Amino acid sequence: MIARFLLSVSILPIVAGAAAAQTIENDEFKSETGPAVQDVVLVTARRVEEDIQSVPIPVTALAGEFVTNSGASNIGGIDLLVPSVQFYTTNPRNSAVNIRGIGAPFGLTNDGIEQGVGLYVDGVYFARPASATLDFLDVEQIEVLRGPQGTLYGKNTTAGAINVTTRKPQFEPNARVELSYGNYGYLQARGALTGPLTDTIAASIAFSGTQRDGVLYNTATQDDLNDINNIGVRGAILFAPSDSLSITLSGDVTRQRPEGYAQVFAGVIPTLRPEARQYAAQAAYFDYAPPSLDPFDRVTDLDSPHRSYQDLGGASLTVDWETAIGDFTSITAWRYWDWGPSNDRDFLGLPIVTVSQNPSKQFQWSQEFRLAGDITDSLDFVVGAFAFNQVVKTYGQQENGAAAFRFLLNPSTPGYDTPGLLDGYGFTSDIRSEHSSAALFGQIEWHATDRLRIIPGLRLNYDEKDGHYRTTLYGGLDTSDDPALRALQRGVLSAQDYASSGDDTNVSGQLTVAYAVADNINAYATYATAFKTFGLNNNGLPTSDGQPLVELATIEPEDVRHIEIGLKTQPFPGVTANLTAYETTINDYQVNVVNGQSGVLRGYLANAEEVRVRGVEFDANARLADWLSLYGSLAWADGEFVSFENAPPPLEQAGGSIAVVDASGTRLPGLSEWTISVGGELSQRGDLLGRSGEFYLAADAYYRSEFSSSPTESAYLNVDGYTLLNPRVGFRGDDGWEVFAWSRNALETEYFESLAAGQSSSGYYAGALGDPRTWGVTIRGEF
Numbered sequence: 001m002i003a004r005f006l007l008s009v010s011i012l013p014i015v016a017g018a019a020a021a022q023t024i025e026n027d028e029f030k031s032e033t034g035p036a037v038q039d040v041v042l043v044t045a046r047r048v049e050e051d052i053q054s055v056p057i058p059v060t061a062l063a064g065e066f067v068t069n070s071g072a073s074n075i076g077g078i079d080l081l082v083p084s085v086q087f088y089t090t091n092p093r094n095s096a097v098n099i100r101g102i103g104a105p106f107g108l109t110n111d112g113i114e115q116g117v118g119l120y121v122d123g124v125y126f127a128r129p130a131s132a133t134l135d136f137l138d139v140e141q142i143e144v145l146r147g148p149q150g151t152l153y154g155k156n157t158t159a160g161a162i163n164v165t166t167r168k169p170q171f172e173p174n175a176r177v178e179l180s181y182g183n184y185g186y187l188q189a190r191g192a193l194t195g196p197l198t199d200t201i202a203a204s205i206a207f208s209g210t211q212r213d214g215v216l217y218n219t220a221t222q223d224d225l226n227d228i229n230n231i232g233v234r235g236a237i238l239f240a241p242s243d244s245l246s247i248t249l250s251g252d253v254t255r256q257r258p259e260g261y262a263q264v265f266a267g268v269i270p271t272l273r274p275e276a277r278q279y280a281a282q283a284a285y286f287d288y289a290p291p292s293l294d295p296f297d298r299v300t301d302l303d304s305p306h307r308s309y310q311d312l313g314g315a316s317l318t319v320d321w322e323t324a325i326g327d328f329t330s331i332t333a334w335r336y337w338d339w340g341p342s343n344d345r346d347f348l349g350l351p352i353v354t355v356s357q358n359p360s361k362q363f364q365w366s367q368e369f370r371l372a373g374d375i376t377d378s379l380d381f382v383v384g385a386f387a388f389n390q391v392v393k394t395y396g397q398q399e400n401g402a403a404a405f406r407f408l409l410n411p412s413t414p415g416y417d418t419p420g421l422l423d424g425y426g427f428t429s430d431i432r433s434e435h436s437s438a439a440l441f442g443q444i445e446w447h448a449t450d451r452l453r454i455i456p457g458l459r460l461n462y463d464e465k466d467g468h469y470r471t472t473l474y475g476g477l478d479t480s481d482d483p484a485l486r487a488l489q490r491g492v493l494s495a496q497d498y499a500s501s502g503d504d505t506n507v508s509g510q511l512t513v514a515y516a517v518a519d520n521i522n523a524y525a526t527y528a529t530a531f532k533t534f535g536l537n538n539n540g541l542p543t544s545d546g547q548p549l550v551e552l553a554t555i556e557p558e559d560v561r562h563i564e565i566g567l568k569t570q571p572f573p574g575v576t577a578n579l580t581a582y583e584t585t586i587n588d589y590q591v592n593v594v595n596g597q598s599g600v601l602r603g604y605l606a607n608a609e610e611v612r613v614r615g616v617e618f619d620a621n622a623r624l625a626d627w628l629s630l631y632g633s634l635a636w637a638d639g640e641f642v643s644f645e646n647a648p649p650p651l652e653q654a655g656g657s658i659a660v661v662d663a664s665g666t667r668l669p670g671l672s673e674w675t676i677s678v679g680g681e682l683s684q685r686g687d688l689l690g691r692s693g694e695f696y697l698a699a700d701a702y703y704r705s706e707f708s709s710s711p712t713e714s715a716y717l718n719v720d721g722y723t724l725l726n727p728r729v730g731f732r733g734d735d736g737w738e739v740f741a742w743s744r745n746a747l748e749t750e751y752f753e754s755l756a757a758g759q760s761s762s763g764y765y766a767g768a769l770g771d772p773r774t775w776g777v778t779i780r781g782e783f
Helices: 002-006 064-069 073-082 129-133 279-285 404-408 485-490
Strands: 021-025 039-043 059-062 085-089 095-099 117-121 122-126 141-145 160-166 174-182 188-195 201-212 216-218 224-225 228-242 245-255 263-266 305-322 327-342 355-358 362-377 381-398 425-445 454-472 498-517 520-530 558-572 573-595 605-627 627-641 675-690 689-705 724-734 738-744 753-757 764-769 774-782
Touching: 021 753, 039 224, 059 064, 059 738, 064 141, 073 085, 073 129, 085 129, 085 753, 095 117, 095 129, 122 327, 188 774, 201 689, 279 404, 675 724
Parallel strands: 117 160
Antiparallel strands: 021 039, 059 141, 085 095, 117 122, 141 160, 174 188, 174 774, 188 201, 201 228, 216 224, 228 245, 245 305, 263 764, 305 327, 327 362, 355 381, 362 381, 381 425, 425 454, 454 498, 498 520, 520 558, 558 573, 573 605, 605 627, 627 675, 675 689, 689 724, 724 738, 738 774, 753 764
8 A cells, every 4th residue: 555655646626625535546557465556546526537647736645644654743744745835833823834935924923814825624724823733633635735726615725725634434344553652752642443333324533642752951940842742532423324415523622732842042143233232242241151052952941931732623514415416515614722832932041031922712613515516518617605704812921031121122221221120021912803704616617628628717705804902011110200211111012902904805716728638648727816815913013102003903915826837747657747837926925024123022914015936846656666666746946025125124134223124036935946855665575473464665855955034034044955864664464454663854964944033133043943863663553
């Protein structure tokens, strides 16, 4: 079966979100050991079977077991397997999945915006970016769609979608178990059980639990950080009273309790601050030095607790009904997210910002209806309706410590060092956001000839948003009788109370033309428009004369124009080679702006006038012999701000008189020019402990070139390129049992996942470290 898992193929979900892709074996290329050499992936939600090489859109499909074998425990690991995907996180709330460099603003999360990459699990849209850290539970397949989606998806997305399909309950009893042990105290247990309850009812339950010690040591607390502590359960009941009707009720709960996502001191650069306000002078004032100047010593002295506690879950009801006029699908879902964090946002062992956290609760409800069928022998259709409501409540807190005055105030200002002026001075925030959305969408596929297909699609979308941001000040020195000292405090943190709201209607669509050049060569071209609805600034605004600039409370929607051409080929039996070229232009691109003002530490949203991303992607898969299979994907991308005239200054230009810079022509953050993912497997028939099967040696390798890690490109905050190697060796028995040893980051590559500027533009910066080399053993069985 490993050949199937190593395939990274392109498919088109005919009905988005709930499309059920099935894999069948091509007997012509079947090896002696049983696995198919060349799989044919069928999309059956429309009851139309199509060869993956003939469908005109680039999508990478990954079998669930291959994903977990490669070391990806959640969506955050998919970027190592699909070069066009980028994943960034400094904690679950501040997570983002981008495709081709676009999707979400680079930086801290703002509750008032949407993701440009949609995450769907069994057709249910997951609105919160924290869901990307959700451990996989009994996953059958993951599909990564590149480019705008909307004419077949319930929720519109501008950059792509990730569609996760879990295993459905089966009427044939089946059980799977998996146990893993590794260094850093790594323990993981997974299991799944399915079978019939009656002749028409089947059920399944899946479990995953993961524990790992931290990979970063805190000298202040003499404890480790960045550990793993996750547990999750998913259950489903399938009612199938006839061949034409099935009803599935499913639910899941996940609990995560890591002391995680801590960043380390990574370096210092000069800024435009006066010398007395540079990091060297500030650190000397307190006689402070971090425990190590080498971030890859993996030590820190953070003086605030690090907790990334979250609970996620929900329930859904899916109805699939094969009627006389087409296949009807209904997906009703409700989900929740409960976030309880604690962070050290100054990245130092000094009491500058002692509390910085935004506990949140989110609830969402969605309803999707779809009908797919054939109008004539040459004309197919999909139409649908989607409704969505999301409520987010965030109760934040930020508090300064005894060292805050030296970092946040100008030493030349009289009274700046007044004892206790900022010590304990902070605010609590009450942030509310509600988003309601409704859409009608559809797509028609016309088979004009045996070789030519024309596929237009259209979407009508309505969005309504309401937000409210309120902060209340507390603590610090009582300055009610001293206006000068009070002004110093308010220059650091000020109370804000403002509302934001709006509504918007948008029409978008696409036109695809596909042509079969030959039996094994298929070409296509697509022009699509898309949009991301307007955003709300729900993290605080810049102020003027102590008052928030409420005209910045909302930002413009994104307007997307996308062109893509592709070629899919099967030059030899068992070999596929696909090529895609694209260009995406976005007007009013939504970006995260880090304000130089002390009182808005978390940044706010703005629009860049125009962004353009272009690139080329190549995917190939080959079964060269019964004992050898290979895959490879390569992505070249060029993304830039075509026009961004009011960008925040980079770190080296911060702290002076420069309030904004013209970043036009600079590259987008987080996007590497070159990204490559390759892998393969060697196998040999044999016996182990009396069991027949095959021994195998497999490896996956990933490379990305350097990239900017600053909202506005900096000469210093660039992450160097790196290579990761994940090998494994094991035995796969014919009776369903398997054992293998694995290593992740086997070359012990030292790399950053991201870099971020420190407090007050004084020049120091911190980094989120990639994991060190890990290794372990996994045993699994199916019976």
